[in-house]
Amino acid sequence: MTDDLREKIFGGLFGCAVGDALGVTFEGMDGDESRIPAMSGGGQFNLRKGDVSDDTLMMLALGETYCETGEFCRDVFLRKVILTLREDDTTFGRTTKTTAMLLEQGCLPERVVSLVHTIFGSRTNGSVMRTIPVGLVPLAEREETARQISAFTHYDKDAGECCAVITKAAAGLAAGKTKAEVLDEIPPAFFTGNPVPSVDAVDAVKCALMCFRDGSDYADVIRRVCVLGGDTDTIGCIAGGLAGILWGVPQKWVDELRVKDRILRVAEGLAAAGEKSMPIYTKKEI
C-alpha cells in the first residue's frame, strides 16, 4: 500500500460524502447557474449542516460490509440496509425503502428485487450511489462484482451497468490513471445528449460523468452538479467520489461532516484490505 493509494481511498469516501452533503441543499430544485456549494444543510428534508443523506449511508453500509467480512457479502449488507432504514428512512428512495420493507417481512432477497422491479421498475440510481468502495479494494472481477452488488437491491441491468462503469473509473483513478485515460475507457453513450439530473440511473451517471469531465477540481465538479439541480445529492455523491479520488477533498468540508469519524474508520478498513493485493497501474501495462 502506497501513501498515494491510501490517500485516494480516503478521497473517494470523503468525496462521496461531501458531494452528498453539499448537493442535498439543492435536491429537487431547478437548475441555477449562480449556485456556489456550501455546507449548509436544509434541502427538502431540512437536514442539519454537515448531515449526509441515503447516498453516503448506503455507501458506508457497503464499505462496512467489506471491512467486517472481507467481501461484499449480500446478506450482511442487506441486514445493514434494514437497520439503517429502521433508524431513519427520511432521505431514502422508493426502490430501497420498498426492498427493505419486504426483506423485513421475511421475503427472500431474490424474490424481493424481482418483485420491486416488476412493480416500479428499478432503473433508479440507488445502487450507483453506493458503488465507489467497490472500486477501492482488491478484486479480480471488479465490473462483474459491481453488477452483482447492484442486483442486491436493483434488478435492472442498466443500473448494474452504471455501477460497473463508475466502479471501473474509480478503480482506474485509484490505480493512478489520469482523468483522460479513465474517461477514454467509458462508453461514449454516457457523454451523449444534454444532462438530465433525474433519479434514473443512466441519467444520473451521465450527469456525474459530464460534471467530472468538465470540472477543474473537486469544488468545481460539485459546483457543476449543484448548478444542474435535480438529484444533486446523489449526482454529487457519484461525481464527488471520482473527483475525491483524483484531487482529494477540501479539508474544510471534510471537517464539517457529521459522519467524519465513521468515514475515517471505513477508509482505514478498506486501506487495510488494499495492503494485500491492490494492483498498481503503471504506464508499461497500457
Ligand SMILES: [Mg+2]
Ligand atoms: Mg440522497
